[in-house]
Amino acid sequence: MSADTLNLAAEGGGGLFTPxxxxxxxxxxxxFFPSPWADYNLPYTGGFNKYVVLLLVATALVALFLWWTARRQSVVPGRSQGIGELTFLFVRxxxxxxxxxxxxxxxxxxxxxxxxxVFxxxxxxxxxxxQLPVTSNLSYPxxxxxxxxxTFIVVGIRAQGGVAKYFKGAVVPSGAPWWILPILVPIEIISNFLIRPATHAIRVxxxxxxxxxxLATFAAAGWYMFNPAAGPLFGTISVLFSGASLLAFIVFTAFELVIMFLQAFVFTLLAALYIGQAQEAH
Structure with missing residues (x-):
């Protein structure tokens, strides 16, 4: 929001119905492009900004979760160990x-x-x-x-006995006639080694x-429409509009949490798929 909008809101409401x-x-x-809080002149970086802080927080949360669930191992799992085992079994x-x-x-x-x-x-x-998902910056995914x-390239090379065998199996479809290979091979190269990693990152x-x-639009709209100082009629309407935006914000926040989980699931699922395909000869 602009400075004028924030000043108006601070005086008692948003800009709705305000002449x-x-x-x-x-x-x-x-x-999605926060200003750096500190710039150490490191090349190819945006400095120490909100993304870096949230990345460190996410890393700490994952480390804390793994420590909490694995710190007391026993035959009969306690609550923390049970949560860790459920998470492990879900992924497996x-x-x-x-x-x-x-x-x-x-x-x-x-x-x-x-x-x-990723989650x-x-x-x-x-x-x-x-509020800023770290994965909304393309460099992280x-x-x-x-x-x-x-990983899947290294796994493929090891599983299939060498670089030549792996890349031949990855780009030359089994059983394809020789005369169509000039068309199929470039398509397989682009699909397996260019489009695959690109879509893997871009999806999330x-x-x-x-x-x-x-979510940011709903939040800004709710703040803008909240203007009880606009009078009995318009002030009431503005509060109702703002309440509807707040309700939409809450609903979409819950929906977004589900999407966050699904995107972590899909990202990991595709990683498993690619590694699994690399182990098998085409």
Missing amino acids: GGPGFEAPSVGI DQISRPMMGVKGDKYMPLLLSLFLF AMNVMGLIPFL AGLAAIVYI FATMFAGHLL
């Missing part, structure tokens, strides 16, 4: 084994870490006064997608970006 008041200014993509039985079978068990540390970390970064968009990309980024912008 000569500022018009509604919807949140822009500028909210709903993601790893459906995609890779029992072969995927050795990749559980990676998959569990990805699921928890924690997404949830940062719900922290009061610091792109970094995780790059880790998965390198675009969803978190759009969801957070929608």
